Amino acid sequence: MDQMINIALPKGRLGDQVYDMFEEAGFDCPAIREKSRKLVFENREAGVRFFWVKPVDVAIYVERGAADVGVVGRDIILETEPDVYELLDLGVGLCRMAVAAPAGFRDTQSRTLRVATKFSNIARSYYASMDRDIDIIHLNGSIELAPIMGLSDVIVDIVETGNTLRANKLEIVEFFASISARLIANKSAFRFKYEGIDAITQGLSEIVGARAEEDWMKEPEGEEQS
Ligand code: PRP
Numbered sequence: 001m002d003q004m005i006n007i008a009l010p011k012g013r014l015g016d017q018v019y020d021m022f023e024e025a026g027f028d029c030p031a032i033r034e035k036s037r038k039l040v041f042e043n044r045e046a047g048v049r050f051f052w053v054k055p056v057d058v059a060i061y062v063e064r065g066a067a068d069v070g071v072v073g074r075d076i077i078l079e080t081e082p083d084v085y086e087l088l089d090l091g092v093g094l095c096r097m098a099v100a101a102p103a104g105f106r107d108t109q110s111r112t113l114r115v116a117t118k119f120s121n122i123a124r125s126y127y128a129s130m131d132r133d134i135d136i137i138h139l140n141g142s143i144e145l146a147p148i149m150g151l152s153d154v155i156v157d158i159v160e161t162g163n164t165l166r167a168n169k170l171e172i173v174e175f176f177a178s179i180s181a182r183l184i185a186n187k188s189a190f191r192f193k194y195e196g197i198d199a200i201t202q203g204l205s206e207i208v209g210a211r212a213e214e215d216w217m218k219e220p221e222g223e224e225q226s
Pocket of ligand 1: 157
């Protein structure tokens with residue numbers, strides 16, 4: 001049986017950050033850093049095989065067992081509710097889920113609220129919890145454009161730096177969920193490849209702990225910090 005651990009990483013900046021953590025934990029695969037169109041990279045000695053996947057597809061690979069573990073944003077987990085184990089909060093890819101609207105927007109509740117989003121399920125359950133009637137307009141990107149062009153009243157989207165909102169003259173109405181990258185595992189792989197998956201989880205957990213401690217040490221202390 002193939003005891004290599006198959007790892008789905010989200011393509012892009014988050015994936016690069018997360019790969020650094022795997023490398024630091026001893027699960028390196030230097031070829032992955034060579035910029036190429038290759039998608040699969042393995043290090044037989046370390047027992048790992050990485051592959052790059054579109055961030056939104058990571059949980060699908062893991063749920064169906066094509067990957068044993070993967071790294072995915074909590075936004076995708078909340079949206080798609082995959083049947084996987086969530087093993088670890090990696091403490092990177094930090095952002096928040098928010099409702100935003102053009103400056104000065106007031107929800108009068110007098111009519112159905114038009115909500116543009118990539119996260120239809122999250123938006124639906126958020127407004128259901130408030131008993132607010134909404135019309136979901138599902139988009140695949142450039143969500144901030146929707147209220148500007150009159151397609152929606154508000155948006156539900158992730159906010160990291162807030163730059164996209166500011167650049168498009170939108171304001172936060174409410175933050176309602178914290179997001180970060182999570183290590184997830186396929187349920188049966190977690191049993192059958194427990195040793196390998198546990199070694200990865202422990203290794204990454206140490207990195208997360210060490211980084212949290214470093215951040216704590218850097219916390220400003222009264223007058224001493226500029
Ligand atoms: C995401 C999100 C916001 C933006 C938030 O979009 O949908 O548009 O990032 O980041 P900020 O607060 O740092 O500006 P993404 O970059 O994934 O592009 P998209 O519009 O194609 O979804």
